[in-house]
Amino acid sequence: MCITAGIDVGSGAVKCVVMKCPENGAPELMAAHSSRIRRREVANVVDEAWTAAVSAAGVDEVAYVATTGEGEDIPFATGHFYGMTTHARGALHLDPSARAVLDVGALHSRAVAMDEHGKVLGYKMTSQCASGSGQFLENIARYLGVSQSEVGSLSLAATDPENVSSICAVLAETDVINMVSRGINTPDILRGIHESMAGRFARLLRSLDVRGTVFVSGGLASDVGLMAALEDSLAKSARGGAVPTVATHDQAIHAGAIGAAIWGAFRYRKLGKGEAAWKSTMEV
Amino acid sequence: MGRESIIRAAREIYDDLDFQRVRDWLSQKPGTKAVGYLPVYAPRELIHACGLLPVGIHGGGDRVEIIKGDAFYQSYICHLPRSVVELGQSGRLDMLSGMLFPSTCDVIRNLSGMWKMLYPDQYVRYIDVPQIATPEIAIPFWEGELRHLLNDLAKLSGHHPSEDELRASLGLYNEVRAALRELYELRRTRPWDVPTEELYLLMRAGESIPPEDFLAMIQSYFRAIDDEPNRPRDNSRVIVVGSFCEQPPLGLIKTIERAGCYVVDDDFLIGNRFLTEDVELSGDPLSCLAESFVRDAVATSVIYEADPHGKRSEIKDKVDAAGADGVIFAAASFCDPALLDRPMLRTGAEAHDIPCIAFKFSENSGQFQQFREQAGTFSDSIKLWGGA
Numbered sequence: 001m002c003i004t005a006g007i008d009v010g011s012g013a014v015k016c017v018v019m020k021c022p023e024n025g026a027p028e029l030m031a032a033h034s035s036r037i038r039r040r041e042v043a044n045v046v047d048e049a050w051t052a053a054v055s056a057a058g059v060d061e062v063a064y065v066a067t068t069g070e071g072e073d074i075p076f077a078t079g080h081f082y083g084m085t086t087h088a089r090g091a092l093h094l095d096p097s098a099r100a101v102l103d104v105g106a107l108h109s110r111a112v113a114m115d116e117h118g119k120v121l122g123y124k125m126t127s128q129c130a131s132g133s134g135q136f137l138e139n140i141a142r143y144l145g146v147s148q149s150e151v152g153s154l155s156l157a158a159t160d161p162e163n164v165s166s167i168c169a170v171l172a173e174t175d176v177i178n179m180v181s182r183g184i185n186t187p188d189i190l191r192g193i194h195e196s197m198a199g200r201f202a203r204l205l206r207s208l209d210v211r212g213t214v215f216v217s218g219g220l221a222s223d224v225g226l227m228a229a230l231e232d233s234l235a236k237s238a239r240g241g242a243v244p245t246v247a248t249h250d251q252a253i254h255a256g257a258i259g260a261a262i263w264g265a266f267r268y269r270k271l272g273k274g275e276a277a278w279k280s281t282m283e284v
Numbered sequence: 285m286g287r288e289s290i291i292r293a294a295r296e297i298y299d300d301l302d303f304q305r306v307r308d309w310l311s312q313k314p315g316t317k318a319v320g321y322l323p324v325y326a327p328r329e330l331i332h333a334c335g336l337l338p339v340g341i342h343g344g345g346d347r348v349e350i351i352k353g354d355a356f357y358q359s360y361i362c363h364l365p366r367s368v369v370e371l372g373q374s375g376r377l378d379m380l381s382g383m384l385f386p387s388t389c390d391v392i393r394n395l396s397g398m399w400k401m402l403y404p405d406q407y408v409r410y411i412d413v414p415q416i417a418t419p420e421i422a423i424p425f426w427e428g429e430l431r432h433l434l435n436d437l438a439k440l441s442g443h444h445p446s447e448d449e450l451r452a453s454l455g456l457y458n459e460v461r462a463a464l465r466e467l468y469e470l471r472r473t474r475p476w477d478v479p480t481e482e483l484y485l486l487m488r489a490g491e492s493i494p495p496e497d498f499l500a501m502i503q504s505y506f507r508a509i510d511d512e513p514n515r516p517r518d519n520s521r522v523i524v525v526g527s528f529c530e531q532p533p534l535g536l537i538k539t540i541e542r543a544g545c546y547v548v549d550d551d552f553l554i555g556n557r558f559l560t561e562d563v564e565l566s567g568d569p570l571s572c573l574a575e576s577f578v579r580d581a582v583a584t585s586v587i588y589e590a591d592p593h594g595k596r597s598e599i600k601d602k603v604d605a606a607g608a609d610g611v612i613f614a615a616a617s618f619c620d621p622a623l624l625d626r627p628m629l630r631t632g633a634e635a636h637d638i639p640c641i642a643f644k645f646s647e648n649s650g651q652f653q654q655f656r657e658q659a660g661t662f663s664d665s666i667k668l669w670g671g672a
Contacts, residue, residue: 082663
């Protein structure tokens with residue numbers, strides 16, 4: 001058994017987990033912590049998330065600290081894994097039936113197809129435009145004067161969703177301002193936004209020829225309105241074919257960090273305990 | 285001197301496209317001259333022996349906007365020559381009294397002709413390095429070329445070096461190459477202690493300062509490594525192949541390392557390490573230098589490979605020697621020598637199941653996200669699904 005940690009540095013938040021990884025059997029999440037960056041020094045936010053997670057886990061030694069996302073420069077890391085590799089593995093841990101991940105982050109969204117071992121088979125990212133990202137939705141919620149936690153349930157209450165540009169965040173934000181001045185109600189606007197984003201995600205997933213379960217990770221996985229819109233979009237885009245199942249998990253925001261920690265345990269064992277030089281500095 | 289200050293000093297030289305260090309050297313030694321040389325190989329020993337300062341000329345990277353240089357070359361030619369023309373036309377190379385253009389490729393050869401027309405008062409020479417596998421023919425030919433060059437440089441400097449002076453220069457450059465070999469070996473065994481970004485900056489700085497100063501800089505760096513060791517990380521080990529002439533932007537080298545790859549061998553600035561063994565100092569200096577080039581030149585795309593299977597085995601040999609897990613083929617866009625060799629080298633690597641990726645860059649590339657993705661996923665695939 002070894003204890004590993006995963007640190008996922010995103011553009012909006014730093015997520016840190018500590019995991020117990022037995023030689024045989026499923027890894028177990030011991031602690032997870034997420035800290036929003038909010039214009040602070042990323043190094044300070046990393047320290048905060050790390051200290052909180054390690055202290056919640058109650059461990060005094062970590063065998064492997066794996067970073068992912070923008071975490072390449074974390075000085076106490078043992079190794080770094082690329083984001084799509086860790087999200088794939090984290091999704092598989094949280095839902096073993098997952099064969100694709102849709103990671104909806106603050107600035108980018110990406111779809112990753114994988115096999116039953118978490119090996120990445122292909123991926124697609126939203127391009128430079130931010131209209132498929134959490135930051136975009138956060139901006140819209142702010143314009144509409146609703147909190148992030150209300151967005152999903154309001155969207156589900158929509159009766160006549162409005163069409164919103166799915167091409168560009170700037171155009172979409174202009175659309176929303178026009179809708180507000182035309183007196184369109186908030187649920188219909190939000191559902192329109194969700195449908196616009198879901199349409200982009202469905203196109204990403206379709207381009208990867210995804211079958212089976214699509215696991216949604218990242219901060220927006222808890223947005224029930226977006227999840228419902230994604231299910232609808234995937235059903236529409238299936239055109240009579242098999243419709244992928246959409247799944248998520250309470251810990252979906254930590255999927256990248258979880259995947260990093262699991263791959264860290266894999267590397268720890270692969271390199272051989274006590275052999276590798278990097279291990280000597282692993283004390284917390 | 286600590287690691288940070290050594291690298292800061294090297295970086296200042298690397299960043300300075302006005303070559304202030306060269307200008308300072310010239311003003312401190314009135315009557316002396318500096319001679320530039322383009323990649324890949326130039327016999328710097330001869331320049332040094334004549335009392336001249338050898339100065340490596342690369343392009344301006346992403347710090348020079350190409351305006352005049354584009355008028356000299358078609359769009360399907362690499363970035364280096366247009367960038368060198370831009371440096372020349374903007375007056376940044378006006379401290380040089382001569383320029384050497386090694387026979388790296390047709391583009392560099394053509395640049396030598398342009399330079400002659402652009403700067404008729406400068407000494408300009410195209411260096412026709414031997415591309416013959418037979419030592420009995422290649423050595424006398426190259427010795428003759430070296431003698432011709434030496435006589436020209438002696439005329440330029442006003443000082444014809446004695447045999448002892450020539451030997452002293454050969455010995456000094458032997459020491460420089462030995463120090464670099466040691467540095468490369470240290471990086472091979474402890475790549476976390478010798479980041480490639482730092483190694484690269486040292487070598488670039490070394491091309492603008494006297495070899496004596498460069499040697500001292502390397503020795504200081506050795507001491508700094510011992511005093512300030514870095515923390516090892518679980519990275520994959522890769523070799524980078526194809527960047528021997530036009531140099532990648534520093535950001536690209538850094539991106540490869542940050543993505544989780546330790547570079548444990550490369551061909552950046554390969555002219556610094558072109559001769560793999562010490563030049564013999566006991567015989568005729570020019571004959572010894574010629575023989576060393578013909579017998580001990582590093583395997584690279586700008587030197588004729590006589591063995592029909594040589595290109596196929598080259599990467600396997602390099603990977604084995606470096607203890608690497610994979611290969612990154614990184615060549616400049618439109619670099620004929622690198623890109624024509626790449627299919628042969630890659631086929632040879634893949635025949636031995638050596639993981640490879642390939643991309644192209646330009647010395648002024650400014651966006652590294654695609655390289656980050658490629659290098660990051662490559663490193664993951666090696667660590668998680670490969671043999672590392």
